[in-house]
Amino acid sequence: MALNYVSMALLSVLLYDAVFLLLLLGIVLLLAGTKRAAFAVMKRNFIGYFSNPTGYVFLCIFVFLTSVAAFWPYEFFNANLATLDQLNYWFPMIMLVFIPAITMSIWAEEKRQGTDELLLTLPASDFDIVIGKYMAAASIFTASLLFSQLSTFTTLAILTEGSLDIGLIFTTYLGYWFVGLAMIAIGMIASFLTGNLTVGFILGALFNAPLAFASLAEAVSPSKQFAEWIQGSGIARPFDDFGRGVISSSSIIYFMLVASVALYVCMILIGRRHWTGGKDGNQMAWHYVARAVAMVVFTVGAVMLFRSHELGRRDMTEGKVSSLADATKNLIRNLDDDRPIVIDAFISNEVPELYAQTRYELINLLKEFRAEAAKRNRTIEVNMYDGIDLFSEDAALAAERFGIEPVTRTFREKGAYTQKQLILGAAFRSGLEKVTVPIFEYGIPVEYELVRSINTVASGVRKRLGIVKSDANLMGGVSMAGMQMQRIDKHPLIDELAKQYEVEEVDLTAPISPDMFDALLAVQPSSLDPQQFDRLVTAIQAGVPTAIFEDPRPVGASYITATGDPKQAGGGFMGMGGGGPQPKGDIRTLWSVLELNVPGSAAAQGMYAPDLAWQQHNPYPALEAANELWLFIDEALASEPGESLSDDNPITAGLNQVLAIFAGGVEAKEGGKLKHTSLLQTGPVSGTLDANSVRQILSGSATLAQEIQGINPRMPIAMAIEDGASDDGAQSGGDGSDEGESEDTENANKGIKVVYVADTDVILPEFLIIRADPKQMELRLQLQNVTFALNAIDWLTGDTSFIDVRNHELNFASLKMIDARKEQANSQVRKRSREFQTDFDETLRVAQEKIDTELQSLREEVEKLQEEREDGEVPQSVLQEKLTAFQIKQENQQRMLAVRRERMERERDQKIRDVRREADQDVTAIQNQVKTLAVALPCFPPLIVGIMVFASRRLRERENISKSRLK
Missing domain, CATH: 1.10.287 (Helix Hairpins)
Structure with a gap:
């Protein structure tokens, strides 16, 4: 099967190459029809290069160097991404060797052999000769590049088992081709200046060196602005778009203008025979120098103009890894021109494998932010400090000015766990507003973090989120459950929400007005006393959007009272005192308001114990603690898209996997007036167990097989509930275009809007902490619990633009083999x-x-x-x-x-x-x-062909020589 995928990938890239070569063939045929002399020069030089074994030696060296640069560095396997980042870094240096090898003989060889006069006496213009020579060199380079592309692509196709990003690889090589076109034109200048091949090679490398090494200007220039200008003039910046899979008009224009200026200089050099010997020779020389300088100035101006006013950009990657979500583009479009935003990103030179994709994504998106802002005429200044040392001045700047310090993480390398430090953070500023992301954890969508931070500093206004105080103690506190005092830390989800919302704890000692909070978060509301519980129900009926997490059997937090258990009184001083069961709110009242049926049975003291859902599915066999009561809500179990995680609501649309532990089932009442959307549903082999059966299983006195009474597939465990009249009104702001609507209209349409989840363990702190602990990632967990919870809050507040950004997951091709x-x-x-x-x-x-x-x-x-x-x-x-x-x-x-x-x-x-x-x-x-x-x-294909050409040439040379002379 993998071989089939590899074959299909190879056929796909060959199709890309065929289309590209057809376009080039059309250009060549046009040249042959309109410029016969130029075509003759091109044909002569092209055939001459590949009829000489030396050409194949250079081709072999080129393929060898590109393969070494692409796959030999440690960073290639450390990143575990099917990209050509390592080759992109070394490619300019490789070109400094290969391009002069092609161009050194273009005119110097003609001078050495004395055939230049013959060419100049042909019925052809100087332009015909120059363009013919240039197209011959470009054809030689194109053929060499095809050899390199096919070998590199084949290796990546095998490593990825055919699932590599064809668009990214093709676009990267297209960028190499444009780099070659520019450097060939510059190398030709060196060949027109000398008749010595060695000198032509050296001059060709020297003339191209400034463009190749311009990216290193910051290391030698005392002025940062001058260094940035020099960096922008080199080939690294315009090629960067191609290397990320983006075809941009500004990059193409840059390479074409550089090649045009260089070719014009070549025409001046070949045409100087017309005026150097005349009386006005010196004046003409200055005249042509002025022309060349004017073209350089025009090129610089044109490049700067098109960079600031991009005509078009297209992300060719199959995974769209270099694209921004529509909601992100809308955010940039709506930014205030009077509030420029400055982003300072700091990235250490060594990033472990688990953070390599995050680093790649961060750099890609920051560059796209800069490009999108330029296209929209919005001011977003992006300062990237990439590849910094942990003890460098840039690292000190990050720590002192923005509080971004090296973070220690534990990784397993060579059979042992080791601790390493890395820097991968960013600071966002706009006016007096400032937001800092100390580290981009690999479990958090990078684009979401960027957009959320930019939106915060740009607007300075946040919506209010009320956290209902219950047994869960999300804001932290003290629990007296079990007659023992227990200190509870603030839930890390609160810190995550605080980056976007104004978070405030609500103790429900007084009624809540509908306009007091944009949304409420209530975890285990059944643990509230009757008065508090009634106030919560009243607020929900009044139209306060609320996220409810109600668990029939909490596992991760023992201090949370289960739905069907009596709530014990807390101990007194030093755990003394205490009392009997305390009154609880009747959860069935809330279910009635929300028109929900919850399978279960009556329990002691008038309580109601919901049934627990079970499911036979574990996508992580190495997770040995998991059993049938661990519900992996997985799209892999769906018979059709959106069956396990609904596509009918933006909360779960696009999600693939959520884990619930010891969760209950929940169903909509028939004939109700509210609109119910099942967000999470179990798989085809699933059902429910009553509380007594669960106790028997947990005690070891029974097994699941013994307690199962039947299969009840596709049991919902989470629902979105809203008034049918409002439908999806809250989704209207999904693209961010309705942000300016008045709140009066929104309030007028307020009705019940609730997300009900029959589990609290779905938001366990471990699901957030695991993102910062790479040791856990040996299991390669793909759980999206945090995204689900954040999406639920955003949907309730009506700010669904963040949902679109958060769900915009980039697909990277990894080395599957x-x-x-x-x-x-x-x-x-x-x-x-x-x-x-x-x-x-x-x-x-x-x-x-x-x-x-x-x-x-x-x-x-x-x-x-x-x-x-x-x-x-x-x-x-x-x-x-x-x-x-x-x-x-x-x-x-x-x-x-x-x-x-x-x-x-x-x-x-x-x-x-x-x-x-x-x-x-x-x-x-x-x-x-x-x-x-x-x-x-x-290296073998060009080497074998070169040997065959050499042997054929030797045989032809010996054909008309007598055997006696051969002795």
Whole structure:
């Protein structure tokens, strides 16, 4: 199957190349029809280059260097992305070797052989000769580039099992082609200046060096503005668009103008024979110098104009990794011109694999922000400090001015966990407003973080979100559940929401007016007392949008009272005091208002215990703690799109996987007036269990198979509920275009608007913390719980533009072959680790049984003596002596067992480390094999063809020579 995908990918890129070559062929045919002399010059030089073995040697060197630059650097496998970033970095240096090798003989060879006079006497203009020579060199470079592209593409297709981004690779090579066109024209100037091939090669490299090394100007220039100007004049900046998969008009215009100026200089050099010997030779020389300078000035002005007024840009990547969401573009369009925004991004030179994609995405999007702002005439200044050292001046600036400091993360490398520091943050400023993102975690959509931060500093106005105070204590506090005082930290979700909203805790000691908050977040409202609960229900009926998370059996927070359990009174001072069950609100009242049916049964003290949903599906077999009560709501289980995670509501539209743990089911009442949309539904093999059955399973007295009463597939566990009359009115602001509407219209249409989730564990802190802990990512979890929760709040507040941005997930092509080998190695590590643990437990059990057996006889003697002592037959001293002997032996045995346990633990841990090291070495060996083959194999085709050409040439040379002379 993978081979088929690779073949299809190769056919696709060949189709791209065929279309491109047809366009070039059309240009050549046009030249042949209108400029016969130019076509003759082109044909002569092209055939002459490839009829010489030397040309194939240079071609072989070019393919070798491009392959080495693309696949040999450590960063290629560390990033685990099917891109050509490493080749993009080294390509200008490779061109400084290869382009002069092509251009050095264009005119210098003609001078050396004396054939230049013959060319100049042809019935052709200087333009015909120059353009013919140029097109010949361009054709040679194009053929060489095709060799490199096919070899590089084949390697990437195999590594990605055919799922690479064809558009990105083709566009990158298109950028290389434009770079070559510009550098060839400049290299031709060197060839027209000298008749020596070596000098032509050196001059060609020197003339092209400023464009190739302009990106390094900041390292040598004391002036930052001058350095930025120099960097913008080099080939790195216009090529950058192509390297990211974007075809932009400004980049094409840059390369075409540079090539045009260089070709005009070539025409001046070849035409100087007409006026150098005349009396006005010096004046003409200055005249043409002035012309050339004027063209340079015109080129600089045109490049600056088109960069600030882009005519068009097109993202050619299949994953749209270099595109902004429509909501982002609308945000930029609506920015205030009087409030310029400054973005300072700081990125360290070493970024681990798990953050490589985030780094790539951050740099891509920041450049697109800059380009989109220029196109919309909006002021967004982007300062990127990329590749900085942890102890550099830029790192000090990030820490002192913006509070962005190196962050320590734990990673596993070469079989061991190591800690490393990285910088990957940004600061946003506009006027007096300032927002800092200390680090872009790999689990958070980068575009969402950027848009949210820009919107905050641009507007300075936030909507209000009320956090209902309940047993969950989201804002932090103290819980007295279980008669013990427990300190509860603020939920990390609150910090996430505080980046976008004005967050405030609500204790419901007084009624809530409809205009007090834009939305409420109530976690386990059934734990509220009756008065508070009634005020919450009243607020919902009054039209206050509310997110409700009600859990029939909370797992992650033991201090939260389950729906069907009585709420115990908290302890008094030092845990003393306490009392009986406390009154709770009747959750069934809320269900009635929301027109919901919740499967369940009556419980003690008038409570109602909802049933729990179960499902047979675990996409992560390595997650051994998961069971059927862990509900992976997964689009992979859907028979049609949007069945598991609804596409009918922006909260879940585009999401793929959410995990709920010990969640309940919830259904809409028939004939109700409210509109219900099922957001999360279980899969085809699922159902519900009553509370008693769940207790039996958890106690171990029964199994799930024994307690299942039947299958009830597609059970909703989360719903969006709103008045039918309002329909999707809140979605009208999805593109951000309705932000200016008056609030009066919105308030007039207010009705019930609720997101009800039958689980609180869906927003466990672990789902946020796991994004900052790469150790957990060995499981490659793709859970979108945080996105689901944030989307729910945004939908309730009517700010759905952020949902569009948050759901705009970029698709990156990864090295699937390497990923598969890593997963295979990790699976083997887990398997062997379990075997080692099993052996350890078994050996320990046998040792303990042996000790017990050895002590059994002595224990029986002690028990017998104790009985005889009670009858007065044995003196106390004899019994005490035997007891002492028993205790000494028992202590000795336990001490020996402890020593043995410690030794066995060391041996077990060492074995696990050895297995991990072997697994990493296996992956490294595969990577080294790929490197070797990717570098060596592409060299063989041009080398073989070169040998064949050399042999054919030698045979032709010997055809008319007598055998006697050959001796």
